[in-house]
Amino acid sequence: MATKIILPEAELPTHWYNIVPDLPSPPPPVLHPGTHEPVGPDDLAPLFPMDLILQEVSTDSYIEIPEEIREVYRTWRPSPLYRAHGLEKLIGGPARIYYKYEGVSPVGSHKPNTAVAQAYYNAKAGVKKLSTETGAGQWGSALAFACSLFGIECEVYQVRASYDQKPYRKALIETFGATIHPSPSPNTNYGRAVLESDPDTPGSLGIAISEAVEVAATNEDVKYSLGSVLSHVLMHQTVIGEEALKQLAMVDEKPDVVIGCAGGGSNFAGLAFPFVREKLAGTMDPVIRAVEPAAAPSLTRGSYQFDFGDTGQMTPLVKMHTLGHPFVPEPIHAGGLRYHGMAPLVSHLQELGLIESNSLHQTETFAKAVDFAQAEGIIPGPEPTHAVAEAMNEAERAKEAGEEKVVLFNLSGHGHFDMAAYQAYFDGHLVDYEHPQHQIDEAMQKVPVVAGE
């Protein structure tokens, strides 16, 4: 059983951390999909309110968190940091394991950290409705929750594979007053086109993004909201790492390894970026590792290229590790990680050698998550089972090497809405997918060539 390390409410972060000014080189610009020229704030104005656009391109190291947002954060933040005594006992080695637990939020994941911020800035700008996509439903329910607080309508396009696997998420999203559609849907031009060519598609985040963007782009009173990938979204998540730094200092620890699962990259970045800052400043020197599913291996098998964020080619081009925007990952249970690309900032940091990555299969991550649950009492969501498993592997390696390592990972959410995945694991129905290289190569052939790259 764990020990909880509580950060006093007065220590709730007052600012989000923007890693960009601290980097040895800036990330590449975002390009217009037609001209391949860098986009300006006005190009993004049909989709986002100006406050968020300015955060996306900000060169300030810190951006103050408005009191209205901190008021909502305080209903569950600061989130607990746990010392995993139960897990350490199970493994039996010298590693000391800590995890930051974001499952205490109203929807059970880290996603409200940015959903609340995005709903706030949209409401402040007079926006009446937000459209968005969701994979497993963590993001859709977070935005539905945040919109209900700020009195905005919310329309969610959920990847069909997850929509079918996780009916409880639909009910949760509807309880918060939002509407939800399986994606691809007949509601949009792009959705209709996909359904026509492949009526039985499991869908993908890339397709769902296209639908949600289309709704916002073609309706003047609707803006679009994204739950990961973009720099301002990652920045909103840095409250996780800022709190964790303070909590580790309370017990006089510095991590040797910092681990987060990564799909779009937001929970990983939220924990990791403040530690990257400390690494750059020389106050500590942890290995910082993103763990992705073997079935959606953008960081470990993708190319670092300019590509579309969505399958329908409606977004700007961003330089990231990508499997190609037409790539549709197999329907693993970690639906929140089923994305063809990776956040440009996370990709850039890997190129700079500031972070590293690896990938795991879901039968391994669920097996380890069950051990974790029995040792620590918390059921991890399918996505953070990857972080749990990697942390356990790290502790096992430390045991074999007889090294006294401090391992920190982000338990980004609980699995209460994902118990069908655990049932599938118990019933022996979980399948490990390894996409053959030709699938990735085929998808990459559709990636546009940007001059000078």
Added chain:
Amino acid sequence: MATKIILPEAELPTHWYNIVPDLPSPPPPVLHPGTHEPVGPDDLAPLFPMDLILQEVSTDSYIEIPEEIREVYRTWRPSPLYRAHGLEKLIGGPARIYYKYEGVSPVGSHKPNTAVAQAYYNAKAGVKKLSTETGAGQWGSALAFACSLFGIECEVYQVRASYDQKPYRKALIETFGATIHPSPSPNTNYGRAVLESDPDTPGSLGIAISEAVEVAATNEDVKYSLGSVLSHVLMHQTVIGEEALKQLAMVDEKPDVVIGCAGGGSNFAGLAFPFVREKLAGTMDPVIRAVEPAAAPSLTRGSYQFDFGDTGQMTPLVKMHTLGHPFVPEPIHAGGLRYHGMAPLVSHLQELGLIESNSLHQTETFAKAVDFAQAEGIIPGPEPTHAVAEAMNEAERAKEAGEEKVVLFNLSGHGHFDMAAYQAYFDGHLVDYEHPQHQIDEAMQKVPVVAGE
């Protein structure tokens, strides 16, 4: 949105509160089912370890909580008290509404408060396995969680209606390493008898208790564990009310109304008993109200008589408000409240006029729970929807009367595993059940006559 009132960890209660010595008259004794004579500790020894039996009959006002239990409590306790600003804004009246939120525990309800204690004392006594029943699954998952922490096996009999409605609870219970059977089951003599006479029965808590008791009574290495009703179980829950008292004092408030939902009575008693103590001491004078489902109305329509705690007539006789031990409540979604009786201590307090009760229908409680979720961001479990609805009704009445009331209720758990109930509500499939009087009368005819009563 709510404001969280945080109790410092150092203020975690050190003692459970036993209300018995403070009452103007003691509760009636527990009777042997054969002799109708009061049972002694040795009569209960086949089912429970002696530490718990001594707590059951204790006349001490306070019993110290062992450090091993407090260590586990500290992983989620003290639980937050929320000021329901969002709900108050929605209702718009002068009432100030507070709720104690027990959904922060690892299984999302108040049940671990006693599960951890029971697993601890059984482990201390060398018990290797516990059998139990569960309705909605809150209790079964709490005991499975606690047993996994203390290295005890756990076997759960879940009421079939809930087993079918809530498959995620089964997966949760299995994730904690326990085994689970729908009840009635072919595993026990009693289960086989019930299945023979009614193969399609939805089951009931009374039947599931009989099966779990039979397993413990007929296996020397198995003890039995109950999630409500018994006095020591209610006592373990008083940490809820003790914390709430301190948290209200932090904001200088005294409640005018204290509300809890009631099935067996444990979450209600956990919040209410410390407030009854204050009422008896004259430090405050709240109305204290138990709210039950109209489909399982023991306090509001039952008789105050000696009856069996289970349908199979295996338990001792306890004096309580009962609908008759053969009574099978209709399969409402609040499976945790589908019980024919009420905790003897809660029943005794109603007879003494220290508490009152009423009942509500589930379509009303879910409608109000959805409003609550949109205002406060938390999805109530089906059971506490009754407390939520009653608190909202109380605030509405205060608004009509122009009275500045302070309302406190117990939000005993979240509804993450019960989203099928919300889906049924949205789909218009929820049915309100009102049992005709002849059904209760028929069940009451089977209740034994105790001389002198």
